[in-house]
Amino acid sequence: xxxxxxxxxANPLSMVGVILVALxxxxxxxxxxxxxxxxxxxxxxxxxxxxxxxSARNWMGTDLVGRDIFSRIxxxxxxxxxxxxxxxxxxxxxxxxxxxxxxxxxxxxxxILMRIVDVFLSIPPLVLAIAMMGVxxxxxxxxxxxxxxxxxxxxxxxxxxxxxxxxxxxxVLAAEVIGAPTSHIAFRxxxxxxxxxxxxxxxxxxxFVIIIASSLSFLGLGVQPPTPDLGSxxxxxxxxLPDSWWLTVFPGxxxxxxxxxxxxxxxxxxxxxxxxx
Amino acid sequence: MxxxxxxxxxxxxxxxxxxxxxxxHGISLSIEQGERVALVGESGSGKSVTAxxxxxxxxxxxxxxxxxxxxxxxxDITAMRPKMRAxxxxxxxxxxxxxxxxxLNPSFTIxxxxxxxxxxxxxxxxxxxxxxxxxKMLEEVSIPDPVRVLNAYAFQLSGGMNQRVMIAMALANRPxxxxxxxxxxxLDVSVQAQTLSLMRNLVADHGTAVLFISxxxxxxxxxxxxxxxxxxxxxxxxxxxxxxxxxxxHAYTRALMSAVPRITGAGLPEVPEVSEDFLAPxxxxxxxx
Amino acid sequence: xxxxxxxxxxxxxxxxxxPVHAVRDVSLDVAQGECLAIVGESGSGKTTLAxxxxxxxxxxxxxxxxxxxxxxxxxxxxxxxNIQLVQQNxxxxxxxxxxxxxxxRLGLDTYRIGEKAERWQTVENALEAVGLPAEMRxxxxxxxxxxxxxxxxxxxxxxxxxxxxxxxxxxxALDVLVQARxxxxxxxxxxxxxxxxVFITHDLAxxxxxxxxxxxxxxxxxxxxxxxxQIFTQPKDKYTRNLIGAVPVVDLDEMALRDKLAxxx
Numbered sequence: 001x002x003x004x005x006x007x008x009x010a011n012p013l014s015m016v017g018v019i020l021v022a023l024x025x026x027x028x029x030x031x032x033x034x035x036x037x038x039x040x041x042x043x044x045x046x047x048x049x050x051x052x053x054x055s056a057r058n059w060m061g062t063d064l065v066g067r068d069i070f071s072r073i074x075x076x077x078x079x080x081x082x083x084x085x086x087x088x089x090x091x092x093x094x095x096x097x098x099x100x101x102x103x104x105x106x107x108x109x110x111x112i113l114m115r116i117v118d119v120f121l122s123i124p125p126l127v128l129a130i131a132m133m134g135v136x137x138x139x140x141x142x143x144x145x146x147x148x149x150x151x152x153x154x155x156x157x158x159x160x161x162x163x164x165x166x167x168x169x170x171x172v173l174a175a176e177v178i179g180a181p182t183s184h185i186a187f188r189x190x191x192x193x194x195x196x197x198x199x200x201x202x203x204x205x206x207x208f209v210i211i212i213a214s215s216l217s218f219l220g221l222g223v224q225p226p227t228p229d230l231g232s233x234x235x236x237x238x239x240x241l242p243d244s245w246w247l248t249v250f251p252g253x254x255x256x257x258x259x260x261x262x263x264x265x266x267x268x269x270x271x272x273x274x275x276x277x
Numbered sequence: 278m279x280x281x282x283x284x285x286x287x288x289x290x291x292x293x294x295x296x297x298x299x300x301x302h303g304i305s306l307s308i309e310q311g312e313r314v315a316l317v318g319e320s321g322s323g324k325s326v327t328a329x330x331x332x333x334x335x336x337x338x339x340x341x342x343x344x345x346x347x348x349x350x351x352x353d354i355t356a357m358r359p360k361m362r363a364x365x366x367x368x369x370x371x372x373x374x375x376x377x378x379x380x381l382n383p384s385f386t387i388x389x390x391x392x393x394x395x396x397x398x399x400x401x402x403x404x405x406x407x408x409x410x411x412x413k414m415l416e417e418v419s420i421p422d423p424v425r426v427l428n429a430y431a432f433q434l435s436g437g438m439n440q441r442v443m444i445a446m447a448l449a450n451r452p453x454x455x456x457x458x459x460x461x462x463x464l465d466v467s468v469q470a471q472t473l474s475l476m477r478n479l480v481a482d483h484g485t486a487v488l489f490i491s492x493x494x495x496x497x498x499x500x501x502x503x504x505x506x507x508x509x510x511x512x513x514x515x516x517x518x519x520x521x522x523x524x525x526x527h528a529y530t531r532a533l534m535s536a537v538p539r540i541t542g543a544g545l546p547e548v549p550e551v552s553e554d555f556l557a558p559x560x561x562x563x564x565x566x
Numbered sequence: 567x568x569x570x571x572x573x574x575x576x577x578x579x580x581x582x583x584x585p586v587h588a589v590r591d592v593s594l595d596v597a598q599g600e601c602l603a604i605v606g607e608s609g610s611g612k613t614t615l616a617x618x619x620x621x622x623x624x625x626x627x628x629x630x631x632x633x634x635x636x637x638x639x640x641x642x643x644x645x646x647x648n649i650q651l652v653q654q655n656x657x658x659x660x661x662x663x664x665x666x667x668x669x670x671r672l673g674l675d676t677y678r679i680g681e682k683a684e685r686w687q688t689v690e691n692a693l694e695a696v697g698l699p700a701e702m703r704x705x706x707x708x709x710x711x712x713x714x715x716x717x718x719x720x721x722x723x724x725x726x727x728x729x730x731x732x733x734x735x736x737x738x739a740l741d742v743l744v745q746a747r748x749x750x751x752x753x754x755x756x757x758x759x760x761x762x763x764v765f766i767t768h769d770l771a772x773x774x775x776x777x778x779x780x781x782x783x784x785x786x787x788x789x790x791x792x793x794x795x796q797i798f799t800q801p802k803d804k805y806t807r808n809l810i811g812a813v814p815v816v817d818l819d820e821m822a823l824r825d826k827l828a829x830x831x
Contacts, residue, residue, distance in 0.1 A: 006294050170659030171669070174719070177620055178673050178726060179646040192663035319741035320712075436608075465607035466768060470812040492742060495814030522816065536746035538771035540798065540810060541819045545753065545775050548746045550713065 007272045014268020020261025028077040035071035043226040054246055061246035064236070069246065072228040073254045079140065079229055080258065084209040087148045088202050095155025096191070096198060102156070103163025104186050114160060120153040126215065133221035143222040147212055151205070158201060162194045196273035204266035207259035214255055230255050280348075281453055281486050282308040282331065287345035289326055289335070289510075297342065300326055302510040308454065308486050313477075315489040315501035315518075317533075323510040324490045328456045330354075331488065332372055333362030350453060367397040371447040372456040376463040377439035381431035387442055388427035391449065398450040414445040418475060437468035444476055448483060455480060455487045461496070473500055494537050498522055506530050508555055516562020526562075528554035567634060568595040569762050570619065570730060575628035577614050577786075588614040590786045591628070596730075601756060601763040603773040603794075605809070606783035612766045615783075616732050619764060620651055632730070647677050650723040654735035656715035660707040666693075666718050667703025673726035692721040697751060713744035717751070724755070732764045737772065749776055770813050774798055782806050801827065 008014050032038050036059075046066030054061045060069040102113035120128075132146040166172060167190065175185045214231030216222035223229040230251045237247025269275075289301035301323045308314045318324045329335045331347060333354055347354040350369065354362060366372075374380045382390055391414075392407035402410075408427065415423035418441040431439055440461060447455055460476070461469035477500055480487050491497050497504060498518060505515040506529065514527040525531045532555070536548040577589040589611040596602045606612045617623035618630060621641045630637045637645055650673075653659040660669050670689045674680060680688050690700035696717040707715055716736065723731060736752070737745040753776060756763055765777060773780055774794060781791040782805065790803040801807045807827050815821055 010294070170653050170655055170657075171661040171664075173622070174651065174653065174659050174669075174722065175672060176622065177646075177651045178676055178722075179641075179643060180672055180676050184676075189661055189664070193661070195663075319743065466770070467607065467808060467812040470814065473814075493814065494742070495816050498816055499814050533742055534816065536742050537816050538746075538749070538769075538775045539817065539820050540771045540774050540813055540815065541823050542774045542794070542798065543819075545746060545750050547750065548743055550743050550747050 008268050011268055011271065013264050014271070017261050017264025017266070017268055020257055021265050024077055024258045024261060025081065027074050028081045031071075031074035031078055035068075035074045037068040037071040040067040040071045041075035041226075041228050051240075051244055051247075053244075060250040061244075063233070063247060064240075069233070069250055072233065073230070073251060076228040076230045076233065076251070077254070077258070079223060079227065080210045080213060081206075083140065083144055083147070083213050084206045086144050087151055087209050088205055091148045091152040092155050092198060092202055095152040095157075096159045096194065098152075098156040099159030099161075100163050100186055100191060100194065103160040104167050104190055105182070106167075113156070117153045117156040117160075120150070121157070123150075125150040126212065129212065129216060130219065130221060133216060138221055138224055140223050140227070143213060143216055146216070147209060151209070155198065155201070158197060159194050162197060163190050166190050166193050196275045200266055200270045200273060200275050203262055203269050205262075207262035207266075210255065210258050210262075279310055280307050281310045281312075281350060282306075282488070283346070283348040284327075284331070285346040285348075287327070287330065287347060288343065289323070289330065290342045291338075292340045292342060300510050303345065304507065304510070304512045306505050306512065306515070308488060310453070311480075311484045311486055313480065313487045313489060313500060313502045315491060315497040315504045316507055317491055317494065317497050317504055318507035319492055321509070322507045324507050325458055327507075328372065328458055328488060328490055331454075332366055332370060332456060333357070333359070336362065367394060367452075368450050369452055370454045370456065371450065371452045372458065373440075373443045373447045373460050375459040377443045378431050378434075378436055378463075380443060381439060383431055386428055386430055387434075391427065391446055394446045394449055410449065411445075414449050415442070417448075417479060418442075418445045420445075436464050437472065440464060440468070440472050441475065444472070444479065448479060448485065451483060452485060455485050456490070457487060458490045459492070460489075462491075462493070469496075476500075494522075494533060506533070511556075512559055513555070513557070514560045514562070520562040524562075527560045528552060528557055568631075569598040569633060570594075570596040570764070571629075571631040572615075572619070573629040573631065575615070575618060575630065576626045577611075577618060577623065578626045587786050589618070589625075592783075592786075592788050594781055594788065594791070596762060596764060598729075598762055599756075599760055600778040601765055601776060603777035603780045604764060604766045604783060605768065605770060605773055605780060607768055607809075609785065610783040611786035612783055613734060614786075616651075616734050616764070616766055620649055620732055621646065643677065647673075647726050648729045650726050650728040650731055652716075652719050652723050652731060652733045652736045654738055656712050656719060656739060657707070659719050660715055662707055664706075665703065666705055666707060666710065669707075670703065670718060670722045670725050673722065677726060679725070679727065689725070692725050693718070695724070695755070696721045697747075711744075712740055713748060716740060716744075716748055720748075720752070720755070724759075728761075730762045730764065732766070734766045735768070736765075738767065738769065745772075752776070770810055782809070798823075 027034065044067060048066065049062050050066040051064055052058060052062045058068045058070065063069055098113050098117060102110040128150045129146040132149065133142065136142040172185060172189060175189050213222055217229045217231030218235040222231060225232065233251035234248050237244065240247055284304065284306050286303045286305055287301055288303050290297040290299040304327065316324045316327060326335060330343060335341050336343060336355065337359065343355060388408065388411060391411040395407050395410055396402055411427055412423040415426055420426055420441055426434065426442065461472050464472065473496060489501055501518050503517050504521050505512050508529045514521065514530045525534050532548050535546050538545065572592055572594045575589060575592045579586040579588055592615065604612045604615065614623065618625050621637065624639045632645060667689045670692055671685055674685045674688055689703050693702055694700055698714060698717055737748050740748060749772065755761065767773060777794050779791065779793050780797045782789045784805050790806050797806060798810065801810060811824055811828055815824060
């Protein structure tokens, strides 16, 4: 652990990443207590303070119906992180199992599984998500479903490549000669060697999932009002640039901080966990 | 006979996350013109990094901390500018490595690589000149069909063939010093024997001095005039090959000698893997003169 | 009766350049308790032969008979357990993400050897039997030296309690002093436990000091076989003689032996 910390510390950028991620996560968890206007994440209106520039009362200004933008950003972080975690919690294991079995077992299993993966990969990701959302009702759950469906094949590819190369290693041969069952070799021998890459990818992916989800809501296909969402907030405010700049700039910065943070942290993790490029 | 390579009190350490990791603790060795000297040790002894320092390769590494004198042909290598050091490589000093096939560039033909090597010494050489000289060198290493080899790629040739090609390229510019890092280890025994005998004759013909790095005592005995034994960054024993092999005095050298299995079937003696005695001070058998 | 019998074993691979005859019509017997060395240079077919003995590779034709039973492509658990492997590369042969103890324990769990609660103790005993401290079972392979890792590999193979051990260049990747210790260890273990070894190597000097019988291979064929004494003092085949003659030697007695062999060519 100490060594891990030393490596992270030696690279100042990854430390920045860790701090940013920590801020985002803490903001999301403690939103109800930190937010100056905790009710503003719902259908509250306060026209007396509508469309105000940043002030002492509202640090990031208010939106068109008078809600505090800073508070809404904190709650929006909750949505983004939940979405990211749920998507990855499903996509990563599903993809991993496909890739692991295809990579180790080879033969027909490999052909069939990887062909399925290829089919999903051949559709441009955002197009797939948009198409799905066009058919389904635009809710948070459906948005998560759409993003998960387009995300899992990348994990399959990653783990497939690693499993294929690990299967040539001496320890796999040793386990085979000993006569260990296939499930043991796949899940207890090979999988642990795939974990560093999987964990690194999941960290980096958090940032990308947030962007994709924001893009979907920007297009009106994701989370619907009044639920606060960074992408929708940017979309709403876009029309009012450059006069009411705070409507777009602060949600935009919030996205940037989250994505940047996860990216830098992911790079740092890559070094700590010793993942090859 | 004048001293070609003189290493005095060479120290090497690598700066890491947890401090300075010392690899060489002040080694000294010298090679005369035309002399064949072996540096024998196990892995982690520091023998390979010594060669890299002589070649000027390690000085570029940021984490390396080097002190001591390394004098080649009268010039101090460590004090030299990187460009000067680089110009010595491939011309006055050359090196051959353990695995010939992977040391050769897979994307270029042998002939093309040869031309690159020859042009380090003389940029003005024409393609025809290069081919002529390369062919001559390949004949010197007893390659029967030089034209075919020059047009081939490394992966198309056998390990033994590639080893000869590497020797030919290393000697093409008539270097004063050849560094050989475990040459032939990746080859079959019979091929290794042929290659070594070839190398021995060639360096004798050209008067090239050799720093031969190895862990294989048998190969060292057959090839070297003088031997330095290195253990954990210290030279523990040195002397003319004959003298050292017939009467090894340092505990580590004696351990090495008795650990090598003999084809006469003398058995497997009990040998310590580590011992306090291995850290005893250096024993010198004097020089050949 | 031999413990292991190979009868007309052949393996041919299909390649783009035509069929590759990796092993051609090899017949060999290995007696219980002996150490048979399989010697050859690269391309001699010795690794392919080992893989067929281990059951990782099926033969094109011929039979592998162990303890009187014919071994088929699908081995019974007992057959598999009785023939184990020690590999050449100590680093790659241990899973970097599992503790040393977990690797050694694999055989115990697979074959349900002993009570579950006692298996860690068995692992510790196995490590001590190869000269390693019991505490080492918790460490990662990366923290061990090459020699220590190789000993772990030996402990892992022996944990299955096999009758036959196939050793594929077990000391070739080790330093001189470490090799000497590991060879002695292998000798001692064989004597103590009545094991049978098929010892594959290119190193003739090692063969001379560890094997009872020697089988010399070239290009997939068995060139010559006999007792160690016979092969080294009166080799019949020119290839064998050349092989012995090419070994770089260290002392005067060896040089005398080499010269003597060269004379009789």
